[in-house]
Amino acid sequence: MNADELDRIIARHGKREGPLLPILHDVQDAFGCVDEDAIRAIAQALNLSRAEVYGVTSFYHDFRTVPEPRPVLKLCRAEACQARGSERLAKWAMDKARDRVVIEPVYCLGLCSVGPNAMIGTDLHARLDEQKLGALIEAL
Amino acid sequence: MRILISDDALALACGADAVAEAFAYAAPNAEIVRVSSWGMHWLEPLVEIDGIGYGPMTPTDVEAIIQCHSRESGNPDDAGARSDAQLDPRFHGDDIERLSIGRIADHPFITAQTRLTFARAGRTRPLDLADYEATGGWKGLRAAQAMTPVQIVEAVTASGLRGRGGAGFPAGIKWKTVLEAQGTRKYIVCNADEGDSGTFADRMLMEGDPYVLIEGMAIAGLATGARKGFIYIRSEYPHAITKIQAAIERSRAIVAPFDIEVRVGAGAYVCGEETSLLNSLEGKRGEVRAKPPLPAHKGLFGCPTVINNVLTLAAVPFVLAEGPEAYANYGMGRSRGTMPIQLAGNIKHGGLFETAFGVTLGELVDEIGGGTESGRPVRAVQVGGPLGAYFPRALFDTPFDYEAFAARDGLIGHGGVVVFDESVDMARQAKFAMEFCAIESCGKCTPCRLGSTRGAETIDRIIAGEHVAANIALVEDLCETMKSGSLCALGGFTPYPVLSALHHFPEDFR
Structure with missing residues (x-):
């Protein structure tokens, strides 16, 4: 965790109305997680308790308190993708990925007519089957 | 040759960029324009060349389409093909026949629609201000600028526009409350936390026609005296976030002094609930607030706040530009x-279908949607997202209308229709509804926080065949508690998919 970078992020958003979520997003983007040091610094800068900042961080699925070193593939597991076979595909993908790639559930990417769908970073992939998804997992 | 290819996230996910690159390589003289999506998703990536549509395209089809198209148009130069390229006899009419859908604007999926909010879909470059202006953009805002706040609110009320997020509350009444509320600061908040599975209209609108949302918010500002707006977009929509941010920058001077800021959600479904969203905007846990006070009285940072869905705000420019009667004439x-x-x-023909209220569920699924993509019979249709009821074929005569769906223990919600074929196991779907509620519950009220987990466990026992009748009675009772004892729609509406699965598909629970 780079303290200068953290200060810059906090300073960039500090004057906005309701700055906490934008700060948490940028911290997570920069450092891969929002750890205890970051929580302490953010709490101090925003005049909040560490418990309050931790409470917000832990509430949202997007934020992690420890970094994830492995590549992550988010596979949609919501109803529209279920109707197109995502549950069977998810089981297959988890076997395929083993411990090397994290297959995370996501509930809807808004591509509900062309599922099963996945997101890697901000890249979207639709109409997945074992062949296509397997290639994505292998390339990670 | 002018080649239109969508840059909507769904088209990108289906490989539109690779198709665009292949066209740029094969026809360097052609003009490649990235536009919004028509919403015919089964045809994406859909390419429009001089009005004729081809799809779904892959990069390997590109050469053939260019050759055939230029031969059909009788102008080989039209292809703008590489200087050394001759018309290649390998390619023939079959390629066109396989991929051509004729004139896109004449396609039955398009001609059957009434596109007011999505009038520009497929036709304009999303961030191009000239395209927006040329297609009637800012007309509603200019009309509003010549009106008093009371007149604007009256127009929105007269249009009959109801909140498109799901609750269907009349937009004009909400605006009137904020207009009359006392406060030095007021806010317009756009709920773009489109988390319902089966919905993507907000995303398509933000990516395809972002200025119409900005215009709608600016009009809401004029109507209520708010100077600041927030658009809360879910983090699962990175392309929408980028487009809206760019559109805000480009149109800043046009909507000034009204100012808009984008805020990004963080993966919490419950933040689509308006009070939870307001807490999230304030930088808090996305917990639901008890109402009253209404957000219109005490909303964001305790100030009077209009909070509307993307589609509600995006419908407003039409109302102001064409008059409330023009809008109210549609519907039932x-x-x-x-x-x-x-x-x-x-579903075979999935996508965006904008139409006046009143179309039946059966028409939507069987005729417009063409039945299932798998080709097997339709068994269940979930309408209105994860909190919406599952409808069997027997209820396919239900017209798309807030009250008609409510009368059949369902809801239209945000307008998502998710089709399942006969392979669906409705007990599993009922269990998933409870599980989803457990994952996404904000934890504030007990029926939702605990009821969802206990509900999933009980449905598991039913699936395992343990004391089936007694456990079904327990689930029904639990659903009653969740319905009437939860603070918001997450706990309160989770019973809809559960009970509809139980009542309409009892054979799956034996």
Whole structure:
């Protein structure tokens, strides 16, 4: 965790109305997680308790308190993708990925007519089957 | 040759960029324009060349389409093909026949629609201000600028426009409350936390026609005296976030002094609930607030706040530009205007279908949607997202209308229609509804926080065949508690998919 970078992020958003979520997003983007040091610094800068900042961080699925070193593939597991076979595909993908790639559930990417769908970073992939998804997992 | 290719996230996910690159290579003289999506998702990536549509395209089809298209148009130069390229006899009419859908604007999926909110879909470059202006953009805002706040609110009320997020509350009444509320600061908040599975209209609108949302918010500002707006977009929509941010920058001077800021959600479904969203904007846990006070009285940072869905705000420019009667003329009963319906799941012709209220579920699924993509019979249709009821074929005569769906223990919600074929196990779907509620519950009220987990466990026992009748009675009782004892729609509406699965598909629970 780079303290200068953290200060810059906090300073960039500090004057906005309701700055906490934008700060948490940028911290997570920069450092891969929002750890205890970051929580302490953010709490101090925003005049909040560490418990309050931790409470917000832990509430949202997007934020992690420890970094994830492995590549992550988010596979949609919501109803529209279920109707197109995502549950069977998810089981297959988890076997395929083993411990090397994290297959995370996501509930809807808004591509509900062309599922099963996945997101890697901000890249979207639709109409997945074992062949296509397997290639994505292998390339990670 | 002018080649239109969508840069909507769904088209990108289906490989539109690779198709665009292949065209740029094969026809360097052609003009490649990235436009919004027509919403015919089964045809994406859809390419439009001089009005004729081809899809779904892959990069390997590109050469053949260029050759055939230029031969059909009788102008080999039209292809703008590489200087050394001759018309290649390998390619023939079959390629065109396989991929051509004729004139896109004449396609039955398009001609059957009434596109008011999505009038520009497929036709304009999303961030191009000239395209927006040339297609009637800012006309509603200019009309509003010449009106008093009371007149604007009256126009929105007269249009009959109801909140498109799901609750269907009349937009004009909400605006009137904020207009009359006392406060030095007021806010317009756009709820773009479109988390319902089976819905994508907000995303398509933000990516395809972002200025119409900005215009709608600016009008809401004029109507209520708010100077600041927030658009809360879910983090699962990175392309929408980028487009809206760019559109805000480009149109800043046009909507000034009204100012808009984008805020990004963080993966919490419950933040689509308006009070939870307001807490999230304030930088808090996305917990639901008890109402009253209404957000219109005490909303964001305790100030009077209009909070509307993307589609509600995006419908407003039409109302102001063309007059409230023009909007109210469409629809049925107390559901006026048009609804962008989203056809999703296991459906042959999935996509965006904007139509006046009143179309039946059966017409949507069987005729417009063409039945399932798998080709197997349709068994169940979930309408209105994860909190919506599952409808069997027997209820396919239900017209798309807020009251008609409510009368059949369902809801239209945000207009998502998710089709399942006969392979669906409705007990598993009921269990998933409870599980989803457990994952996404904000934890504030007990029926939702605990009821969802206990509900999933109980349905598991039913699936395992343990004391089936007694456990079904327990689930029904639990659903009653969740319905009447939860603070918001997450706990309160989770019973809809559960009970509808139980009542309409009892054979799956034996």
